[in-house]
Amino acid sequence: MRQQPQSIADFREQARRRLPRFVFDFIDGGSGSENTLAENRSALDRHRLVGRAPVDVQACSQSVTLFGRDYSMPVIIGPTGLAGAAWPRGDVDLARAASKAGIPFVMSTAATATMEEVAAAEAGAKWFQLYIFKDRAVSARLIAKAKALGFKALEVTVDNAIPGRRLRDARNGFSLPFRWTPAKLASLAAHPAWSMRMARAGAPRLEVMAAELGLDEADTIAELMQSQLDPSVGWEDIKWVRDAWDGPLIVKGMLDPGQVAKAVETGVDGLVISNHGGRQLDGAVATIDILAEFRAQAGSRLTLLVDSGFRTGSDIARALALGADAVQVGRATLFALAGGGEAGVRRALDILKSELEIAQMLMGARAIQDFGPAMLRSPRPLRAP
Amino acid sequence: MRQQPQSIADFREQARRRLPRFVFDFIDGGSGSENTLAENRSALDRHRLVGRAPVDVQACSQSVTLFGRDYSMPVIIGPTGLAGAAWPRGDVDLARAASKAGIPFVMSTAATATMEEVAAAEAGAKWFQLYIFKDRAVSARLIAKAKALGFKALEVTVDNAIPGRRLRDARNGFSLPFRWTPAKLASLAAHPAWSMRMARAGAPRLEVMAAELGLDEADTIAELMQSQLDPSVGWEDIKWVRDAWDGPLIVKGMLDPGQVAKAVETGVDGLVISNHGGRQLDGAVATIDILAEFRAQAGSRLTLLVDSGFRTGSDIARALALGADAVQVGRATLFALAGGGEAGVRRALDILKSELEIAQMLMGARAIQDFGPAMLRSPRPLRAP
Amino acid sequence: MRQQPQSIADFREQARRRLPRFVFDFIDGGSGSENTLAENRSALDRHRLVGRAPVDVQACSQSVTLFGRDYSMPVIIGPTGLAGAAWPRGDVDLARAASKAGIPFVMSTAATATMEEVAAAEAGAKWFQLYIFKDRAVSARLIAKAKALGFKALEVTVDNAIPGRRLRDARNGFSLPFRWTPAKLASLAAHPAWSMRMARAGAPRLEVMAAELGLDEADTIAELMQSQLDPSVGWEDIKWVRDAWDGPLIVKGMLDPGQVAKAVETGVDGLVISNHGGRQLDGAVATIDILAEFRAQAGSRLTLLVDSGFRTGSDIARALALGADAVQVGRATLFALAGGGEAGVRRALDILKSELEIAQMLMGARAIQDFGPAMLRSPRPLRAP
Amino acid sequence: MRQQPQSIADFREQARRRLPRFVFDFIDGGSGSENTLAENRSALDRHRLVGRAPVDVQACSQSVTLFGRDYSMPVIIGPTGLAGAAWPRGDVDLARAASKAGIPFVMSTAATATMEEVAAAEAGAKWFQLYIFKDRAVSARLIAKAKALGFKALEVTVDNAIPGRRLRDARNGFSLPFRWTPAKLASLAAHPAWSMRMARAGAPRLEVMAAELGLDEADTIAELMQSQLDPSVGWEDIKWVRDAWDGPLIVKGMLDPGQVAKAVETGVDGLVISNHGGRQLDGAVATIDILAEFRAQAGSRLTLLVDSGFRTGSDIARALALGADAVQVGRATLFALAGGGEAGVRRALDILKSELEIAQMLMGARAIQDFGPAMLRSPRPLRAP
Numbered sequence A, B, C, D: 001m002r003q004q005p006q007s008i009a010d011f012r013e014q015a016r017r018r019l020p021r022f023v024f025d026f027i028d029g030g031s032g033s034e035n036t037l038a039e040n041r042s043a044l045d046r047h048r049l050v051g052r053a054p055v056d057v058q059a060c061s062q063s064v065t066l067f068g069r070d071y072s073m074p075v076i077i078g079p080t081g082l083a084g085a086a087w088p089r090g091d092v093d094l095a096r097a098a099s100k101a102g103i104p105f106v107m108s109t110a111a112t113a114t115m116e117e118v119a120a121a122e123a124g125a126k127w128f129q130l131y132i133f134k135d136r137a138v139s140a141r142l143i144a145k146a147k148a149l150g151f152k153a154l155e156v157t158v159d160n161a162i163p164g165r166r167l168r169d170a171r172n173g174f175s176l177p178f179r180w181t182p183a184k185l186a187s188l189a190a191h192p193a194w195s196m197r198m199a200r201a202g203a204p205r206l207e208v209m210a211a212e213l214g215l216d217e218a219d220t221i222a223e224l225m226q227s228q229l230d231p232s233v234g235w236e237d238i239k240w241v242r243d244a245w246d247g248p249l250i251v252k253g254m255l256d257p258g259q260v261a262k263a264v265e266t267g268v269d270g271l272v273i274s275n276h277g278g279r280q281l282d283g284a285v286a287t288i289d290i291l292a293e294f295r296a297q298a299g300s301r302l303t304l305l306v307d308s309g310f311r312t313g314s315d316i317a318r319a320l321a322l323g324a325d326a327v328q329v330g331r332a333t334l335f336a337l338a339g340g341g342e343a344g345v346r347r348a349l350d351i352l353k354s355e356l357e358i359a360q361m362l363m364g365a366r367a368i369q370d371f372g373p374a375m376l377r378s379p380r381p382l383r384a385p
Helices: A008-018 A021-028 A035-046 A090-101 A115-121 A136-148 A167-172 A182-189 A192-201 A207-213 A221-228 A235-244 A257-265 A291-298 A313-321 A331-362 B008-018 B021-028 B035-046 B090-101 B115-121 B136-148 B167-172 B182-189 B192-201 B207-213 B221-228 B235-244 B257-265 B291-298 B313-321 B331-362 C008-018 C021-028 C035-046 C090-101 C115-121 C136-148 C167-172 C182-189 C192-201 C207-213 C221-228 C235-244 C257-265 C291-298 C313-321 C331-362 D008-018 D021-028 D035-046 D090-101 D115-121 D136-148 D167-172 D182-189 D192-201 D207-213 D221-228 D235-244 D257-265 D291-298 D313-321 D331-362
Strands: A064-066 A069-071 A075-077 A105-107 A126-130 A153-157 A249-254 A270-273 A303-306 A326-329 B064-066 B069-071 B075-077 B105-107 B126-130 B153-157 B249-254 B270-273 B303-306 B326-329 C064-066 C069-071 C075-077 C105-107 C126-130 C153-157 C249-254 C270-273 C303-306 C326-329 D064-066 D069-071 D075-077 D105-107 D126-130 D153-157 D249-254 D270-273 D303-306 D326-329
Touching (some): A008 A021, A021 A167, A075 A105, A090 A115, A115 A136, A126 A136, A136 A235, A249 A257, A270 A291, A291 A303, A313 A326, A313 A331, B008 B331, B021 B167, B021 B182, B075 B090, B075 B105, B090 B105, B090 B126, B105 B115, B115 B126, B126 B136, B235 B249, B235 B257, B249 B303, B291 B303, B313 B331, B326 B331, C008 C021, C008 C331, C021 C331, C075 C331, C105 C115, C115 C136, C249 C303, C270 C291, C313 C326, D021 D182, D075 D090, D075 D105, D090 D105, D090 D115, D090 D126, D090 D331, D105 D115, D115 D126, D115 D136, D136 D207, D136 D235, D182 D192, D207 D221, D235 D257, D249 D257, D270 D291, D291 D303, D313 D326, D326 D331
Parallel strands (some): A126 A153, B126 B153, B153 B249, C075 C326, C153 C249, C249 C270, C270 C303, D153 D249, D303 D326
Antiparallel strands (some): B064 B069, C064 C069
């Protein structure tokens, strides 16, 4: 199938063909036995949607308000490191596509473009994803810079106390900067378009971190992260960020509903319920299976975002019905980026929006707020044994 | 296996061989990830039948009364658009086969024969499936014509507020009228019998809609539908149809048991519980998993029909045991139509009747009304989370 | 693997190699979509065994008492029609093997040996399986003959009100007597040992029925059965058999626990809970999933036998733990019969006994009566919806 | 993939390539239909882990105290017979690797090295696994010798009342001493490195048993065991061991929570909940599915170890969360042993420790005791029907 992608699954197949194996695997892979990766899909499929008709859905709208700002749909391009491996300065393309689609783009601290470049590209609602580094001064400078450049919200990633074991990367010898093994060079020859783009643009660099940290070579991005990230991060550190940042503050990487009270106490505005796309804790619960517990704990006190494995409009509808305010995508737009830069990403967002609109209209939900649990039929929830 | 089909599954395999890919895919495919399509089968298989013997089942009968008329079995040939792509003027063959089998045939508004042709072919109980068009006058004229031509019941489809994304059609470049790409022409050469039939009969046309709407070219049947169907349709529109039609009124495309009260209030006589054969809402609940909730809500106030994935007599028995009054088939008879026109359809109906008779006799259900939930063993029902 | 079979699964593979396709399929196949066949295996696997140690199991015994007689293990060679297609006069080999193993053999009315031959071969506990024919006089004569020849118990099959649709047989053109199509003749050439045995012994005939009914040609064994069996059979007919037979009376083919009271009232001694090995009701519940309901209804008033898909000692242990008194096997010993006549069957029985002994010893059940539900861990039971 | 193994799954693949088939199958195989083997994996996967962040996990430790001694992690190299088939004198390599990793090694009575050799190799916490032989004097001598050589704990295996039927061994003609069939000789040629090692070191012998029992040839290790092990072993025999051994006493091979009270009464210190890695009772419950019942019965009165199918750090985390004090591995380290002797085993232990550390840090469990059921989301537990 060499045709126009019709779904995120098609974009994934396209990316598999167009990217060298070690790059595709870096994006596509999960940690350990990739058991969480598989569960993310299976768990979504277990929750079945209830169509509702006849309902007047002519004036149907996907727009949502998140942290006081309106967006065209409850979809956020979430932070993904090393986007430049998929497409030169891919972060900028992601930002532009999000801006044009009227949705937030969350720039990663592991971006391959500078904060200035992204800030310039995204006229709308750019958010910044922050790591809490061992050297807190680095994080402090990034917060200040985000504020100065007009980033609207801060997403602090907390599920990186230690990197997951990404075995595909270890097997492929994926390193930063790229180290050119014979296998990788052979892979370049088989992917001339990608290679030419990279040759012209130069190999991707973690621009933000390079500027702040003066990076050395590292075997894998995981090792790099491990050397810089601080496993001591607790709620007091979130409090520290809270004091330093007066915009919306989102904590990314939550799986335990027992932490909701702490989040509220700490003055956090929102959470991203996440298993890091199956790239961290091998065997983690799927986010769709824990979301309702979060909403039950949080009530209306927190904005709840969710990610990890959402690939279709129906997946987004499942999350909304279970209490999410919006869904973050990561690989979905990276696969599209790999296929055609900004244009690819825009097409992927169009597809998601169209699929969501279809789900919404067929489920009789005129507005995003109309989604609720009565629109699902699900097996008994997993629970603590 | 080039033998006489012994089951609907055999007819499907036969159709896969005999039809050009783009036609087979149009019939066989579902929307989005085709996840609903797969679930329709899995969900049926989870409900296990309880045989009951020894019970005197000599005078066993499959006959049912629906809306005051007797039929030979609780099976209805449901409305399917573009039947003529499977067999020239296929709607007429379906009507004739239904008539001879003593069961209702529901003519689709997207039929490829005229209402007059079908009315002439079906001596027995022809029903008419109605879309509510943006231009209500078209729908009004169709109602009047159905009445004039002696159609016995009206089935108003409501789960088409927007068409599902049928990716096989998009990939195959399925369009109306057929546009002859090299791939499609090659496909013709590989299916000479089908091609010759089409050459003689002319490409199929949506005769009813063409007459009423003066159709333009459209990329896909989905786009065509989207341009004509009205997403504002609500229960007031059903009321409008109710006032215009004094025969039995059936609303097709229900998945939400919460709407039963509205249906009763509106004076509707029956429902078709349906996920449109997995062609609309991707991720929809299987109808067998929601049927019992409908029966619990409706009591005896509504006739409940069900469709989406029923392929065997045992499937029909499952639906009857869970409270359905009858089952509509769509692809089952289309596959058979593709294999041999009216004769194929008659054979398919014979197989279904024979399979149902076997299930019935082995389950000790002398009459269709004897089916009940005690004849099933099922996992805990899915429920709203 | 051309080695000595180590399990019933090995015997099945051996039979697949040694038998012509149309014969193997006749034995191995199920009805309709063969969905019950698959479920029989899956359902057994869902019930997990609890090992119990350390328990003194030195004096462990498999012996059971059924209807007042002792047997070496709770396994019965159940009735299977047309055993002679697997091995000439195979019924006699089955009888001899059962006799030597000290377990009952149930001769089928559709046997390919005469009642006299089987009676002579089985010194021990031969039982007779009875059909209730349209012509009750035939059944009456068979009862009288069974009594005269010393058969110890009568098993009346009741789940044959109509034969299931065995599609493999229909596709293979399986008929009685064998009709030699080119495909079947080719199949003979590929299986010279089987062909030579059949050439010497003559094609198998339904000796009992031929003698009593003067059989005509029939397209399939199913059609033959349908022409002779009486769909009006109810509990009054069982009462009629009860009055005619003063030995243990067993009703075979029960799936509905709601009929237990009737069975007790009618004076029946035992039941065979059965879905006919997946050969009758397509979609039927697995017997392991309905057995506990039967035991709950029956208490100690009935001997409960179970069949349909039991292939290992652990499967037998599951049935015993859920309340069965013994397990009937059918295909297990037929596959072995096909592999080597009586010697094959004896080996299969040895394997089953050895596997049961292992399960028993590892589960700490010194005697068969020690098995109980506390030795299982199972998912929630299926139930009437 | 000829690279450095990154997971236990990789070590298994490496072992499959490096070992002759009959040796790999001896290690990898299970009993009967290998249904327990498959269930061990599936059951673990059904229990989903809940990540917990942000939690300060800087001072995270894997250390545990078992029977009054500290170990570096809650992992034990469990007893496995015939380790020398994987690597000459492999027991010594396992002991050394365990010693260096700071974890217990449990020497098997079916070891291929002498107790003196292992005692010398393991400076740390060596434990001894004991069979209760028909000849109790042999067991008594082994207890005395274990005490004299400084073994710290005794693990008495009780789930061997009879050996499971390991069909791969039967098919491969696996015997002790090795009998050289043509297939096995051919297999040697294909595995020159293994063959050369064995040629140099001599074929493995069950050194402990040979010294004590003066072994004859046996067809399989199972037959050998059956001839020596005593099926009469009950709690009184455990009492006898208890009286003879004053160190920690562990009973290995428990699956029935109903026996916990007996264990406590008998003065046992710990249990190994085990289905013998799927090598004994075919169809046994997975240990992860029965563990919580054991903890509920035992409270803090017993140390609970668990084995059977644990392959990743996340698997270990699952067991800890459900109440295990530590996990025993068997095949995990045998596969690694086959790949590179002591160095392989050390790498496997490093991987397990690293994976456990990751799980622990991402689950916010600073210490092993912090694991608890709130960190899991599981389906409803299996239960006695």
